[in-house]
Amino acid sequence: MPTRPRVRHAAIAAMACVALVGCTPPSNTGQARSASATTSGEAPASPSPTTTEMPYLTTTPTLEVTGDAVKPGTKLKFGEQAIIPFYSRYAKGVVGLTVTVESVKAPDADIDSLPLKDEDKAKLRGKNFFFVHEKLTNVDGTNLAEVTAPILTAKTRSGGWPGSLLGMGKTDVAGCEDQNFAPKDFSVKGAVFEACRLHFGVASDPITSLAYTTQPYESADSRSVTWRNK
Structure with a gap:
């Protein structure tokens, strides 16, 4: 009868083995949990970037003479700075404007x-170019990115108006680059943007005054901001 105990022990061992297998979790259970934890712990997607508002893209704001802005009727010399109300498509504030003529x-x-057509070019020969240099300074940190340099009303010594090439396309000449739109970084305090407008006439009748007549100023001499050569 020596074989019976061996069979009994074998059966007990087999049952123990089944019990162990049933109590041991599958080897991939921990991996599945880890994967689940990694998925749930991922950082949320970054929010989409916001766009800069443009409240004055299609509407014109009302500008007022306040603070350091010069009053209507102010007279300055060429080279002196005037603080004037100004706006861009993004915001409104003030800008420092200095003008000179060459x-x-x-x-x-x-x-x-x-x-120009050949006949128009012929009319310019022997004439002088008048370069109206405008220096705009961002004095208060207003976002004035991409603003257009103002068009000033020019008058000559005789009281007339000089010739102009406005609306004629690109008019770059030596000493006066046709770049009248401020760069995108003209949005911080202290930023400077320089522009040039090209006029022409005879040397004996140069430009002697330039007037800023855009609101809140007007075209009347008593309501504009005027620069003169002396």
């Missing part, structure tokens, strides 16, 4: 490069 004999090479 008169140079119009070179034939520059005349030939202008987008």
Whole structure:
């Protein structure tokens, strides 16, 4: 009868083995939990970037003369700065505006490069170019990105108006680059943007005054901001 105990022990061992297998979790259970924890612990997606509001893209704000802004009727000399109310599509505030005028004999090479008909180019030969230099300074940190340099009303010594090439396309000439839109970084205090407007006429009748007549100012001499050569 020696074989019976061996069979009994074998059966007990088999039952113990089954019990152990049933009590031991599958080897991949912990991996599944880890994967689940990783998925649930992922950082949320970054929010989409916000766009800059443009409240004055299609509407014109009302500008007022307040604070350091010069009063209507103010007279300055060429080279002096005036603080004027100003706005861009993004915001409204003030800007420092300084203007000067330079008169140079119009070179034939520059005349030939202008987008004009031959008969119009012929009328310019022997004339002078008048460069109206505008320096805009962001004095209060208003977002003035991409603003257009103001168009000033020019008058000559005789009381007339100089010739102008406005609306004629690109009019770059030596000493006066046709770049009249402020860069995108013209939005911080202290930023400077320089522009140039090209006019022409005879040397004996140069530009002697420039007037800013955009609201809140007006075209009347007593309601504009005017720069003069002296």
